[in-house]
Amino acid sequence: MAFQGVKGTRDFYPDVMRLRNWISDAWRRVSLRNGFEEYDSPIFEYLDLFTAKSGQEIAEQLFSLTDRGGRNLAIRPEITPALARMVNARINALPRPIKWFSVPRLCRAENPQKGRLREFFQWNIDIIGSDDVLADAECVFVAVDFLREVGLSPTEVQVRIGSRPLTVAALRGCGVGDDAIDKALAVLDKRAKISDQEFLDAARKIGMDDAQVQAIMRFQDCAGVAELRRAVAGAEGAGEACDKLERLMACLQAMGAGDYCTLDLRVVRGLAYYTGVVYEVFDTGQDLRAIAGGGRYDNLLAVLGGPQVGATGFGMGDVVLGILLEERGKLPETLKAASLDVFVIDDRPELAELVFQTVGALRRAGRAADFSYKRQNVGKQLKEANKRGARQAVIIKSADLVALKDLATGEQAEMSMTEFQEKYCSLVPKP
């Protein structure tokens, strides 16, 4: 083969494209019914936009380029900075809360492996302009609403919810110094993936003593808010963080998403900019990496030159999700074949002209109609109709007689051409 696709990218042949559309249609449907509006941003931005948020080291993971005017650009690895840029530009004109969603195509120059590619799609749900934990609850609800929509049950997936400020308060409470907090968070974030011994070793490496590690593990293992309150009693800011977490869980319960959600203080999230509640969606089989992740990021707009405005949201990639849906058999059968409303067939080659007329009329009326390029016997044409995934076949028997055949049941009814046209070639009403 002379050329192949670039490492970490996918070709979307029609059968795969149907799957991609099925997922993104569900993302849009769920977003809209939860009151979110769609936006999009350019596929490349100034490099600075991305490095400002996440630091210089992130530049290695970017596909960057220099344009002919010498500008340093990069293909977007996430859409949140662009969202912040767009919102900042109209922050005084946009009614709040700003509830926006997007399904951007993103690129990251990472090493491809299971569930991670260099080009992918990511559903983003964000609420900007509210400090209320209700906004966090609503984002989590949207994620749950989607999971339920595609047939994933609470026994198959769970949203694990933690809190950055509470974790920070717990760390301070057991004597971890300010300078070590970020490093400690990074170690805590790994805990779910490593053994207790490895965790202990990693914690020692950044200067935590055994008593501190034991204390923080007790904190992370708390199963309910009441237990948490006791574990962090007295730590600065802990009370407020507990209140918020409690309210969040209560809201989710009230909205009917409680069975999908678990309190889990082991969820910390990798990067530094989260300022409140954080959460990740996992499959309960634990085989895959996180399906989605998000949380509150109240400083991002300010970091990008805007005002201090509360923001919260999550992202869900198509790659891990696709693997999970496939493994759990959640993809609908009908996705596997192309679909067509009607296939028009002639009884004799002389009727070809009527086939073209009929196909034209059906299509103008809004129906998906097709026909064979070859004038051959009825059996062959039906075979083609079947292969094309048509629901019905119209067999034109003469200028005034047609037979309408249901290809699933085999039932067939004859009618006059006039009756057929009245029934099937008048405009299909728009939903």
Next chain:
RNA sequence: GUGGAUGUAGCUCAGUUGGCAGAGCAUCGGGUUGUGGUCUCGAGGGUCGCGGGUUCAAAUCCCGUCAUCCACCCCA
């Protein structure tokens, strides 16, 4: 960047000790004398990832290289 595995038809894979390149599915064409899906016959399709070496002879053995997958690092 590091480690492991795998590269044979569009796909999934056989290929014995080195001895003519194979199957199923898919595609295309024909048949069942003209109403399909499951039947039947046939055809096309391969630089055996690529380059070198050993050999009378390499898909097979050796060296190199590239690609893919899996894991580590990282994960917005």
